[in-house]
Amino acid sequence: MAAAPDNGMLRPPGPPPLGAILVRRGLLTEEQLNAALAESHRTGEPTGEVIVRLGFASAATVAQALATQHGGPLKTEFGYAVGFGGAAPVGPVGPPPVSVPAQEERPTASAPASAVRATPPVEPAPVPAPPPPAAPPAQPDPALLKWQQHAQQLAAERDAALRNVAATEARVAELERALAELRESAAADDGHLAAATARVAELESAASRDAELDAKLAAAREETARVRMEKVALEAAHESMSSHTATLEERLKEASAQIAHLEAERADVLKVAKALGEERRHHDHADDPAHLLFVPGNEGYRLVEQDGPPPAPGTTVELPEDDGTAVRLLVTKVGSSPLPGTRLACAYLVAAA
Numbered sequence: 001m002a003a004a005p006d007n008g009m010l011r012p013p014g015p016p017p018l019g020a021i022l023v024r025r026g027l028l029t030e031e032q033l034n035a036a037l038a039e040s041h042r043t044g045e046p047t048g049e050v051i052v053r054l055g056f057a058s059a060a061t062v063a064q065a066l067a068t069q070h071g072g073p074l075k076t077e078f079g080y081a082v083g084f085g086g087a088a089p090v091g092p093v094g095p096p097p098v099s100v101p102a103q104e105e106r107p108t109a110s111a112p113a114s115a116v117r118a119t120p121p122v123e124p125a126p127v128p129a130p131p132p133p134a135a136p137p138a139q140p141d142p143a144l145l146k147w148q149q150h151a152q153q154l155a156a157e158r159d160a161a162l163r164n165v166a167a168t169e170a171r172v173a174e175l176e177r178a179l180a181e182l183r184e185s186a187a188a189d190d191g192h193l194a195a196a197t198a199r200v201a202e203l204e205s206a207a208s209r210d211a212e213l214d215a216k217l218a219a220a221r222e223e224t225a226r227v228r229m230e231k232v233a234l235e236a237a238h239e240s241m242s243s244h245t246a247t248l249e250e251r252l253k254e255a256s257a258q259i260a261h262l263e264a265e266r267a268d269v270l271k272v273a274k275a276l277g278e279e280r281r282h283h284d285h286a287d288d289p290a291h292l293l294f295v296p297g298n299e300g301y302r303l304v305e306q307d308g309p310p311p312a313p314g315t316t317v318e319l320p321e322d323d324g325t326a327v328r329l330l331v332t333k334v335g336s337s338p339l340p341g342t343r344l345a346c347a348y349l350v351a352a353a
Contacts, residue, residue: 018047021065022057025084032056052078071151285309285334285345292337292346295319295329303339303346310334310347317349328352 019036022028028036028051036050043050048062057065063081067074073082285291291310292303304319311317311331318326329349337346 018062018065018069019051021068021084022051022061025065027057027061027065048078069147069151071147071149288345290344291334292339292342292344293317293319293329294338294346294348296350303337305344310345313347316352317347 016024019028019033023030023033032051032054036047036054036056039045039054040047040050045053048066051057052059052062059078060081063074063076063078064084066076066078067081067083070083073080286309288309290305290307292305293310295302295304311334313331313333315331317329317331319329320326328351330352331347332350334345334347337344
């Protein structure tokens with residue numbers, strides 16, 4: 001524990017400063033104290049360190065003075081000390097800087113600090129002086145007692161503050177560990193959240209694909225139902241067509257039989273017509289009582305029967321129409337009638353130019 005600079009600032013009531021204790025016990029002169037205070041003010045060092053550095057007093061002496069100022073045993077950077085105790089002896093101190101006689105009278109500064117722990121420092125031998133008059137027994141200094149109580153209170157407060165600081169540091173360390181764990185947990189949760197988000201996106205994509213597949217499946221099912229219905233209809237139509245085909249085949253057979261019969265009849269008619277034609281080829285139509293006109297039209301041809309012999313080929317014939325007009329036709333040839341069984345001559349006509 002270093003001694004605070006003795007710069008005359010306000011202090012709590014108690015023992016005098018370190019320099020005053022040394023001066024009062026005859027271990028330091030006023031000149032040495034003033035020089036140490038000036039050096040402490042210039043460098044900012046504690047007064048005790050300046051006194052030891054300038055050689056005005058030993059480290060053990062300053063430690064004892066600090067223990068006395070503290071009011072009890074004290075461990076300082078100068079060693080462990082218990083204080084001077086008792087009345088302050090008054091003795092002469094060498095002038096500054098420390099003279100050889102004064103150095104011989106004070107304990108050497110090179111004494112190890114461990115020696116102070118077992119025994120109090122050796123006080124400088126007082127210079128022989130005439131015996132002082134008898135004095136009453138020394139009474140405890142009220143200011144020293146008050147300062148000791150104040151120092152003990154400060155020490156208790158310091159110890160409590162140190163305990164609070166230790167507890168606070170432990171709590172801070174615990175909170176930092178908890179914060180690190182929370183950060184690790186948050187990082188893990190972020191990873192889990194990212195994985196869950198990716199999984200949700202994947203599931204949504206799969207659901208979208210499933211919806212498309214469901215729509216396609218529904219359309220396929222509808223198409224299958226339609227095809228089945230068409231198939232049933234086609235099968236029914238096929239059955240109907242088969243039945244109709246069988247009916248048509250029967251009719252075709254009947255028609256074929258009729259055609260064969262008609263072909264036979266036609267052949268007979270052609271034979272008869274041929275015979276009649278051969279007969280009529282040499283027949284003169286001038287005496288025919290009637291004839292047929294083969295008149296062509298938009299809807300086919302028509303046969304018109306007229307009295308008298310047929311017109312000669314190359315002549316022009318006028319025939320009345322239903323609307324009251326007449327049409328001129330040219331006779332191309334005169335032959336037999338196209339109607340079977342008819343012996344009338346037929347004049348075949350075309351439209352005249």
